Amino acid sequence: MALKEEVLKYLSDNSSEYISGEELAHSLGKSRTAVWKAIKSLQADGYRIDAVTNRGYMLDADNDILNAQEIKKSLSFDCRVEYYKTLDSTNNVAKRIIAEGEDDVLLVVGEEQTAGRGRQGKSFYSPVGTGIYMSLVVHPMIELQNAVTATTAAAVAVCRAIESLTDKKPMIKWVNDVYLDGKKICGILTEAVTDFETQTVSSIIIGIGINLTTKYFPRDVQNASCLDADVKRAELIVAVANELNRIVNSGYGEFMEYYRAHSLVVGEDIVFIKNGVSTSARAVGIDDFGGLEVELADGTHYTLRSGEITVRKIN
Known part of the structure; x- marks a missing residue:
């Protein structure tokens, strides 16, 4: 682990108090100069760290930093995490990584998508800093090789994650959209990758886009809104990924009753x-x-x- 990652972890674990440079240096077995340089590097990366003379350093509780480290440290399963400030789409990047031979569980995350995609060739508006754009690549059991099943699993994972972190009550519009108060806040695009030799599904890419704080949308984007909740992007990404991984490894029957109970259209x-x-x-x-x-x-x-x-x- 790089020194700045060690410093960040130490400040995160002691986030309610100022930590002196001397304590940091002693605890991490480094010089105070090295610690100071690590702090400056973290600040340059966007972390808000208060520095007060004779008191030390404190990590600001309101940091909303998104990077591979922030995500990976809280995942409950082993997963390769790839983070990009800008990409065309997380699904496209996932496809390219798979084409290079990756066969482990993979999570691709972006701050911004320049060509975000939805179902039926539609685009998904993906501005920088206000949304969650992620793709989880799984190598599924037989039951999840059905595209409908994988998509319903993703919708359930998103709703459960939102409910675990906020007081919001999202609903699912069949088959792949998550709604809040009658407006769409999340879209899901599931794509299968086929092994041409065996003609079987080798991987499923589950792309998820959530409007977290997006307030303004292009005119051609209809009936869209955002979650508008006090939750950090990395925190929600981890919650969705952990829930989706749990579903994938427990079988689709486990979540179907939840899916039915959260249907926006049944009975309509x-x-x-x-x-x-x-x-x-x-x-x-x-x-x-x-x-x-x-x-x-x-x-x-x-x-x-x-x-x-x-x-x-x-x-």
Whole structure:
């Protein structure tokens, strides 16, 4: 561990009090000059560290620093973490890393996406500093090789993470959007990577974008809002990743009841669009694989699958 990482950990572990340079140097077995240089380097990285003569140093509790170290130190599972200040999209970067031969669990995080992507070729607005843009790459058990299942797992992980850190009560609009107070705050894009030799799914890339404090959106972005909660970006990323990893390794049946209970559309009249044709129906349930069960006007029941349709709740 580099000295500045050791200094940061020591200040984080003793965040309620000032720590003198002498104590830091003695505890870490380094010179006071080396500690001072580490403090300056951390401040240059964006960490707010108070320095008071005759008292020492204190890490500001309001730091919202996002980097690989901040994320990795709190993950509950072994994972390679790649952080970028700017990237095209976290899913694209994940694909490139996989193409280089990576076969371990991977988490890609960016401060800003210049080409964030959503489902059906839509873009995902990803301004710097106000959102969470992440992709978790898993090498799934058979049950998670279904794209619908992986997406529902991600939606549950996001909602559970938000509920664990805030007093917000998010809901899920089938199949992959998380809503708060009737507006979208999170989008999820799941992509499978296939092994051409075995023709099996070797990896699933689960891309997640959350509007954390984003207040202003382009005119073509409809019905969007943000979480607007007192939570740090690294903290929420870790909570989502830990929850999603737990779900992946415990089986999809464990989270389906939660998914159903947080559905925004079950029991509502909806319109689904398939092959360019709009059809009115009533959403009546979610099946065990994440499909949306609907009842048509003539009483016929039909199950909608990912990639076929767009669902719009009727206001």
